Every structure is written in structure tokens, then in C-alpha cells.
Amino acid sequence: MRIPGLSDGALVTDPDVLAGYSRDRDPWSPAGTPSALVRAAGRDDVVAVMNWAAAHRVPLVPRGAGSGLAGAANAIDGCVVLSLERMRAIREIDDADLVAVVEPGVVNADLKRAAAATGLFYAPDPGSFEFCTIGGNVATNAGGLCCVKYGVTRDAVLGLEVVLADGRVLRTGGRTVKDVAGLDLTRLFVGSEGMLGVVTEVTLRLLPARPAPGTLVATFDDLVCAGDAVSRVVASGRPSMCELMDDVTIAAVEAFRPMGLDPSARALLLIQSDAGPGACDLECEQFSAACEKAGATFVMATQDRAEGELLTAARRMAVSALEAQGGWVLDDVGVPLSRMADLVAACGAVGERHGVQVATFGHAGDGNMHPTIVFDQDDPGARDRARAAFDAIVDAALQLGGTITGEHGVGLMKRRHLVRQVGEVHLDVQRAVKEALDPLGILNPGKSLG
Ligand SMILES: Cc1cc2nc3c(=O)[nH]c(=O)nc-3n(C[C@H](O)[C@H](O)[C@H](O)COP(=O)(O)OP(=O)(O)OC[C@H]3O[C@@H](n4cnc5c(N)ncnc54)[C@H](O)[C@@H]3O)c2cc1C
Numbered sequence: 001m002r003i004p005g006l007s008d009g010a011l012v013t014d015p016d017v018l019a020g021y022s023r024d025r026d027p028w029s030p031a032g033t034p035s036a037l038v039r040a041a042g043r044d045d046v047v048a049v050m051n052w053a054a055a056h057r058v059p060l061v062p063r064g065a066g067s068g069l070a071g072a073a074n075a076i077d078g079c080v081v082l083s084l085e086r087m088r089a090i091r092e093i094d095d096a097d098l099v100a101v102v103e104p105g106v107v108n109a110d111l112k113r114a115a116a117a118t119g120l121f122y123a124p125d126p127g128s129f130e131f132c133t134i135g136g137n138v139a140t141n142a143g144g145l146c147c148v149k150y151g152v153t154r155d156a157v158l159g160l161e162v163v164l165a166d167g168r169v170l171r172t173g174g175r176t177v178k179d180v181a182g183l184d185l186t187r188l189f190v191g192s193e194g195m196l197g198v199v200t201e202v203t204l205r206l207l208p209a210r211p212a213p214g215t216l217v218a219t220f221d222d223l224v225c226a227g228d229a230v231s232r233v234v235a236s237g238r239p240s241m242c243e244l245m246d247d248v249t250i251a252a253v254e255a256f257r258p259m260g261l262d263p264s265a266r267a268l269l270l271i272q273s274d275a276g277p278g279a280c281d282l283e284c285e286q287f288s289a290a291c292e293k294a295g296a297t298f299v300m301a302t303q304d305r306a307e308g309e310l311l312t313a314a315r316r317m318a319v320s321a322l323e324a325q326g327g328w329v330l331d332d333v334g335v336p337l338s339r340m341a342d343l344v345a346a347c348g349a350v351g352e353r354h355g356v357q358v359a360t361f362g363h364a365g366d367g368n369m370h371p372t373i374v375f376d377q378d379d380p381g382a383r384d385r386a387r388a389a390f391d392a393i394v395d396a397a398l399q400l401g402g403t404i405t406g407e408h409g410v411g412l413m414k415r416r417h418l419v420r421q422v423g424e425v426h427l428d429v430q431r432a433v434k435e436a437l438d439p440l441g442i443l444n445p446g447k448s449l450g
Contacts, residue, residue: 001036005048012037021063021083022075028329029071029412034061034081041086043163043200049082050198051167053442061444062194064105064136067128069319069330070411072140072193072447082198084135093118093206099158099175100204104135111204120206123150126407127316135199141191143407145312148365149240149274150207152407154190161201162189165438175203188433193409194444196437213240213274214284215308218291219265219298223348223360226267227341229294230364233271234337236286241272242365243315244344248374249322249361256321259314265297267344269364270315272308318361319370327377329386333397334368334406346396347371354389356382368406391417410448418448 023031087103159173273283351358362369
């Protein structure tokens with residue numbers, strides 16, 4: 001195989017290497033066998049492979065770190081996987097305009113560290129921030145732990161450079177705070193899961209460094225009370241984090257790496273305030289009162305930064321800890337804040353009805369939970385029961401006026417559910433946009449829209 005115009009070493013056809021690039025972290029969705037991998041060194045490589053793919057009608061699957069949980073980066077038989085992981089230059093951190101300009105392969109945490117070195121703060125922080133890429137974050141509109149106060153990736157993206165399916169290079173947005181010149185194409189590409197174009201540069205909004213957060217832990221002997229506490233907490237102030245873990249998740253984390261979490265609690269809320277000196281204490285008191293009103297059995301606040309970071313690390317470990325349990329499938333649903341208690345109750349009921357264990361944890365302050373079904377892989381019926389429970393949780397979210405995916409995206413995982421949420425007209429419009437930008441259907445086909 002030869003792809004004209006590629007830089008030396010960009011093209012890889014070794015099947016052993018290709019295997020490592022054929023799927024993301026979703027253990028459930030199918031993955032095909034790619035015919036080649038292109039590890040782009042820069043935009044010119046992306047343009048070269050795009051032109052070649054269009055000329056030969058070969059599907060192209062863009063890929064960041066492959067940490068996605070919806071199968072969106074999974075290979076299709078015969079495709080070329082286009083990895084952006086080598087494009088990891090931080091081109092600019094501008095402390096006057098408060099922007100960063102980066103290549104798509106920059107790891108989220110590396111950007112955070114570079115911004116912090118200049119006294120600035122890059123907010124979006126998915127649990128995977130130490131290894132996921134900015135390009136993947138843009139393409140999935142990734143959320144995270146501090147989104148409850150600072151918004152999701154969409155809120156941080158000011159402009160993009162995108163290589164279109166016909167090889168042309170599109171620039172959207174810029175570095176101004178306000179910009180209403182024409183349709184908002186930046187937002188169109190955010191969350192488009194590699195189906196509309198390949199992101200080759202991102203201009204991001206930075207914020208002034210934030211004060212050190214205070215941390216509050218509240219435990220509950222009833223999961224529904226914890227869900228109720230979440231609604232009360234977000235109505236009482238502006239937490240910079242509000243995460244929930246149930247007992248199954250706590251036990252999995254403790255088994256994975258002992259972190260000193262209370263194994264007897266039915267649920268735990270981890271809340272932070274970064275309102276600054278004085279205001280932080282006041283806000284923590286308000287959050288304590290909200291938790292107590294909802295029936296918390298224990299509430300503890302700490303201003304100790306190291307302790308807060310340890311507790312946050314325990315929460316970030318949830319996905320890997322559940323992954324280590326054996327069979328697992330992670331859901332990602334969102335509901336209006338007032339329905340949080342109903343959602344966690346529904347997750348419990350689904351577990352009982354289908355005879356599976358559901359670990360309920362997630363970004364509770366955003367109404368975005370990741371109920372995870374843990375099952376015995378050696379039990380032949382367990383996989384089917386897990387699948388049924390997964391679908392039942394999606395049903396419950398829709399019945400509560402929620403969404404089939406809060407932040408992980410549709411990918412392959414939720415493709416069959418999309419029409420149930422958005423309806424045929426919405427789907428028709430989405431398909432028309434796809435057709436206009438990718439008439440040959442070469443960009444990540446089969447994902448999301450089918
Ligand atoms: C332990 C763990 C914790 C996680 N926590 C969170 C969380 O808190 N919040 C959250 O939102 N997600 C979370 N995730 C999911 C995942 O990390 C995010 O979806 C992340 O944004 C994916 O980034 P990536 O670089 O790995 O992208 P990939 O998985 O490689 O790709 C994801 C999608 O983006 C497309 N894509 C990638 N790069 C480009 C590009 N340059 N141009 C166009 N399309 C592109 C791919 O085609 C695919 O559709 C977690 C995952 C793990 C394993």
C-alpha cells in the first residue's frame with residue numbers, strides 16, 4: 001500500500017500494531033480489522049490520507065488516545081485508522097487573550113499543566129484526563145468532574161481547524177470572546193465523533209487560575225437520599241465538583257487500590273467548592289446543610305488540598321476499578337437535576353429486575369450518571385442480562401426526560417437508541433449535514449447515525 005504525500009514513517013501496516021489501534025475502551029461494541037494505520041505528524045499528512053481515502057472510497061476512522069467508551073473510534077473492516085496522537089504541540093498559551101492553541105493529540109492533562117505554569121486554568125477534566133486527547137475531547141464534547149461549574153468541552157472551544165472529507169481545510173471561530181459571524185460551525189464539529197471532518201488544531205478558552213478547593217464528603221445509608229442531596233446541593237451554591245459513588249463502586253475502588261473510603265456507606269457524595277478564601281467555607285457549610293437535610297449519616301469538610309486530591313483520585317479510579325472486576329458494561333445517561341433521586345432508584349430497580357449488579361456513580365451535579373453493570377463472564381446468561389439491564393437504564397433515563405448519553409457519545413454503543421431520543425426529523429437533518437460534508441460517506445461510517 002502507498003499513500004502519496006505522507007511523511008516518512010506515518011504509514012503502518014504491521015497487523016500486530018494495527019490490532020492495538022482497532023478499538024477503544026468500550027468492551028462491548030464490535031471492531032473490524034483495519035487495512036492500515038496512519039500516524040499523522042501534521043496537517044499535511046491528514047490532507048494526504050483524506051485525499052487518498054476519497055479517491056479510493058476507503059473509510060477513515062479518526063482516533064485520539066482510544067479512551068472512548070462508546071466504540072466511536074472502533075475500526076471498520078478495511079478502513080484506515082488515522083491516529084492524531086503524534087500531533088501534540090501546544091502552539092501557544094496566550095495570557096493576554098486567555099487562549100491556548102493546540103494540536104489535537106495534546107493530552108488533556110499536559111494542557112492543564114502548561115496553562116497552570118502560566119497562572120491559567122484549562123477547565124474540562126474528564127476522568128481520563130491523564131491520557132485522553134484534546135481532539136478526542138472535542139469530537140466527543142467530553143465532560144468531566146468540574147463541568148458542574150465550568151461547563152463541558154463545547155464551552156471551552158473558541159475555534160477549530162478541520163480537514164474536510166474532500167481534503168479542503170476549514171477554519172472556524174477564532175480567539176475573540178464574542179463572534180456571531182455566520183452559522184456556528186465550531187459547535188457543529190464539537191461532538192461530531194469524527195463523522196464530519198478531522199480536527200487538526202483547536203483554539204481553547206483559558207481561565208485565571210482558580211483558588212484551591214475545599215472538599216466535603218457526605219455518606220448516606222440510602223442511595224435515593226444521596227440523589228435527593230445532589231438536587232439540594234446544586235440549588236444551594238455553585239459546587240466545582242459533585243460526584244456520587246454507590247457501595248458497589250466504593251467496594252470496587254477499595255479492592256483495586258485501598259483509598260480509605262467507608263465500605264459500610266450505601267452511597268458517598270464528593271463535593272468541592274473553589275469559591276475562594278472565606279466564601280469556600282461558607283459554601284461548604286451550605287452543602288453540608290443540604291446533605292444533612294437529605295439524610296446524610298456523616299458529613300466531613302476539609303480544606304486540606306492533599307486530602308481533597310486523594311478523594312478525587314479515588315473517584316477517578318471508578319472506571320478502571322470496575323473494569324478490573326471482570327465482565328462490565330458502562331452506561332452514560334443524563335436526567336434533569338430534579339430527577340436524580342428517581343434515576344438512582346431506577347438503577348437499583350433495574351439491577352433487581354434483571355438479576356445483575358449495577359454500580360451507580362458519576363457526575364451527579366450534572367445529572368449525568370454512569371450506571372455500570374458488573375457481571376460474571378463465565379455465566380453464559382449473564383451477558384444477555386447485562387445487555388437487557390443496560391437498555392433498561394437507557395429507557396429509564398428517557399422516561400425521566402433525560403438523554404441516552406451525557407458525555408461519552410453515541411458511537412456504536414447507543415446508535416440504535418438515538419432515534420428514540422431525537423426523533424426522525426432530527427435524524428434526517430443530521431443525515432443531511434453528514435451528506436453535505438461527507439457525500440462519499442468515508443468519515444467514520446456506521447457510527448452514531450448509522
Ligand atoms: C477511565 C476513564 C474515564 C473517563 N472519564 C470520562 C469523563 O469523565 N468524561 C467524559 O466525557 N469521558 C470520559 N471518558 C471517555 C473518554 O476518555 C472521552 O470520550 C475522551 O474525550 C476520548 O478522547 P480520546 O482522545 O481517547 O478519543 P478517542 O477515543 O480516540 O476517539 C473518540 C471519538 O473522537 C473521534 N476523534 C478523535 N480525535 C479526533 C480528531 N482529531 N478529529 C476528529 N475526530 C476525532 C474518534 O473518531 C471517535 O469518534 C473516560 C474514559 C476512561 C477510560
